[in-house]
Amino acid sequence: MLALQAQDFSTELRNFYNSSLENIFVNLKHPEIKPGAIIASPSKKDPDYFSHWTRDAGLVELALLEAYPSSTLDLQIQLRAQAEQWLNFEIEVQKTSLTAFAGLGEPRFYVDGTVVTFPWARPQDDGPALRALAAMKWAEIFIANGKEAWVREKLYNSGLSEESFIKRDLNYIAKRWPEPSYDIWEETNATHFFTRVVQLAALKQGTLFAKQMGDTEAANRYQLQAELIRKDLNVFLVQGRDYISGSINYVAGWDHKVTQLDTSVMIAANLGLFDEEFLVKNKSYFINAAQKLEEFFAKNYSINLNNPYLATAIGRFPEDVYSGTGNAGFASPWFITTHAMAEFYCKMGKLATYKNKREAAALKEKGTKYFERTLLHRELGTNMLSEQYSRNDGSLVGAKSLTWSYASYLTAYLACEP
Ligand code: NOJ
Numbered sequence: 050m051l052a053l054q055a056q057d058f059s060t061e062l063r064n065f066y067n068s069s070l071e072n073i074f075v076n077l078k079h080p081e082i083k084p085g086a087i088i089a090s091p092s093k094k095d096p097d098y099f100s101h102w103t104r105d106a107g108l109v110e111l112a113l114l115e116a117y118p119s120s121t122l123d124l125q126i127q128l129r130a131q132a133e134q135w136l137n138f139e140i141e142v143q144k145t146s147l148t149a150f151a152g153l154g155e156p157r158f159y160v161d162g163t164v165v166t167f168p169w170a171r172p173q174d175d176g177p178a179l180r181a182l183a184a185m186k187w188a189e190i191f192i193a194n195g196k197e198a199w200v201r202e203k204l205y206n207s208g209l210s211e212e213s214f215i216k217r218d219l220n221y222i223a224k225r226w227p228e229p230s231y232d233i234w235e236e237t238n239a240t241h242f243f244t245r246v247v248q249l250a251a252l253k254q255g256t257l258f259a260k261q262m263g264d265t266e267a268a269n270r271y272q273l274q275a276e277l278i279r280k281d282l283n284v285f286l287v288q289g290r291d292y293i294s295g296s297i298n299y300v301a302g303w304d305h306k307v308t309q310l311d312t313s314v315m316i317a318a319n320l321g322l323f324d325e326e327f328l329v330k331n332k333s334y335f336i337n338a339a340q341k342l343e344e345f346f347a348k349n350y351s352i353n354l355n356n357p358y359l360a361t362a363i364g365r366f367p368e369d370v371y372s373g374t375g376n377a378g379f380a381s382p383w384f385i386t387t388h389a390m391a392e393f394y395c396k397m398g399k400l401a402t403y404k405n406k407r408e409a410a411a412l413k414e415k416g417t418k419y420f421e422r423t424l425l426h427r428e429l430g431t432n433m434l435s436e437q438y439s440r441n442d443g444s445l446v447g448a449k450s451l452t453w454s455y456a457s458y459l460t461a462y463l464a465c466e467p
């Protein structure tokens with residue numbers, strides 16, 4: 050594969066983009082689910098991922114939203130129809146969680162929309178933020194397509210005391226963001242950079258959206274809280290570290306993350322920081338985090354040691370021991386984190402464009418190179434991606450055909466595309 054000419058490599062990447070969209074749709078149309086549910090993976094055991102996680106679903110929708118503008122009109126119609134089903138499903142799920150143990154922070158639901166009640170890491174407060182963000186972006190598209198009445202009826206009621214779907218999530222975030230919750234990896238209850246960043250992104254979008262809906266009272270409230278989160282991001286610049294810390298203020302759960310190096314910082318940046326001064330001002334803290342993570346995986350995973358010319362396969366965080374089915378101590382690289390690294394460097398490249406063309410090109414080249422891993426480790430023929438790929442031999446590991454793996458490729462590809 051390394052012998053591929055640049056031209057072939059970019060054709061392969063484009064083709065993989067199309068097949069990733071198709072593979073997402075295969076999961077979305079799974080015959081055993083309620084329409085609108087988004088299974089994390091079709092895998093029902095070892096591991097059981099045959100359920101709907103609010104986070105995964107939100108991220109998948111955000112990726113489809115990124116794909117939307119450059120899609121054919123036919124595909125746009127399909128995407129809108131799917132989004133409407135997802136929104137209807139989330140409206141039900143949100144209602145259900147109101148009376149559930151962790152309220153809107155409930156992270157996981159069965160494919161019929163009922164809440165998962167067995168012991169699980171809860172609450173996970175990134176969920177409502179990602180859901181609201183994607184819902185507002187779809188709402189804009191629906192409004193542009195003549196469905197404002199539907200948006201006002203189903204998604205956002207601007208009446209002062211009225212709670213409705215989007216507003217309920219935004220109100221929850223505006224009130225709850227200072228509180229700790231479980232992290233993106235569902236292991237630790239603490240204060241997380243990723244969660245804060247997506248809460249900020251949702252409240253920013255919420256400020257504009259509420260205004261557009263004529264709800265000034267809410268818009269002002271969201272704006273104020275967004276500003277407070279923004280000011281508080283400095284708490285992740287921990288003394289003695291020259292990189293962004295993934296979490297601070299441990300409360301409960303697993304406390305094995307000693308370094309607090311975490312690729313969720315890259316995912317957070319990609320989702321919500323490239324238009325924020327915090328990233329521009331603290332660029333070296335982000336780059337250092339990315340480099341230190343990469344160095345760790347390069348030294349510790351055999352597939353990296355055995356082939357130093359290929360892009361580094363990237364895991365979640367140095368202390369990770371989740372194998373995809375259990376905690377036996379053999380965490381492997383993940384597609385979503387490898388793609389996050391690609392997206393991060395390509396976006397850093399775009400940021401550099403105005404200042405330094407050569408640096409910009411080098412960053413983009415570095416980002417694009419990570420896709421060598423995707424093409425090498427995908428299942429040939431079906432182009433399927435699991436959750437992880439083995440640190441020893443690159444074979445597919447963990448939940449098969451993980452919806453989020455494809456979604457993360459879409460956004461990374463769009464950030465890196467020639
Ligand atoms: C485990 C991941 O850590 C979490 O982020 C994800 O939501 C679930 N798997 C489902 O894909």
Ligand code: NOJ
Binds near residue numbers: 234
């Ligand atoms: C399953 C979670 O989804 C995964 O992210 C986590 O690492 C393990 N549980 C820890 O037990």
